[in-house]
Amino acid sequence: xxxxxxxxxxxxxxxxxxxxxxxxxxxxxxxxxxxxxxxxxxxxxxxxxxxxxxxxxxxxxxxxxxxxxxxxxxxxxxxxxxxxxxxxxxxxxxxxxxxxxxxxxxxxxxxxxxxx
Numbered sequence: 001x002x003x004x005x006x007x008x009x010x011x012x013x014x015x016x017x018x019x020x021x022x023x024x025x026x027x028x029x030x031x032x033x034x035x036x037x038x039x040x041x042x043x044x045x046x047x048x049x050x051x052x053x054x055x056x057x058x059x060x061x062x063x064x065x066x067x068x069x070x071x072x073x074x075x076x077x078x079x080x081x082x083x084x085x086x087x088x089x090x091x092x093x094x095x096x097x098x099x100x101x102x103x104x105x106x107x108x109x110x111x112x113x114x115x116x
Contacts, residue, residue: 011066013074018052018060028060036103038075040086042093050075051097064090079104 012019017031030052039051048064050071062071075081081101089098 009063009066011062011071013068013071015074018062018071018074020060020062020066028058030054030058030060032074032077034058035078037099038078038081038086038101039097039099040089040093041097042095048090048093049097075101 009020009022012021015032017029017034019027019029021027034054035052036055037053039053041049041051043049043063050062050064050067052060052062075086076083078101086100089100092098
C-alpha cells in the first residue's frame with residue numbers, strides 16, 4: 001500500500017503575513033508589516049529560497065517550490081519592491097544570497113539606548 005508523501009513544509013500567505021510549517025511541528029512566521037529585508041538564495045537541493053527578515057533578525061524562509069502567485073503578488077506591495085531585480089536574483093541564485101529589497105524606512109530607535 002502506498003500513501004501520500006508528507007511534504008517537509010508548507011507555507012501560508014495571507015494579507016497579514018507569511019507562515020511556514022515544518023514537518024517536525026516547528027513554525028516560522030512574519031507579519032508583512034515587520035518585514036524589512038527580502039533575500040534570494042540558492043540551496044543544495046536546487047530550490048530557490050526567499051528569506052524574509054524583520055528588524056530583530058527573525059526570519060521566515062520560503063522555498064520557491066512552496067510559493068504561489070499570492071506570495072509573489074504580495075511581495076509587490078512592499079514599498080518600492082522591484083520585480084525585475086527579484087527575477088534577476090532568481091536567475092543568478094547561487095549558494096550565497098542576494099538582497100533584493102530593504103525597507104526604505106529608517107529603523108526605529110532602540111528603546112533602551114541613551115542618546116547624548
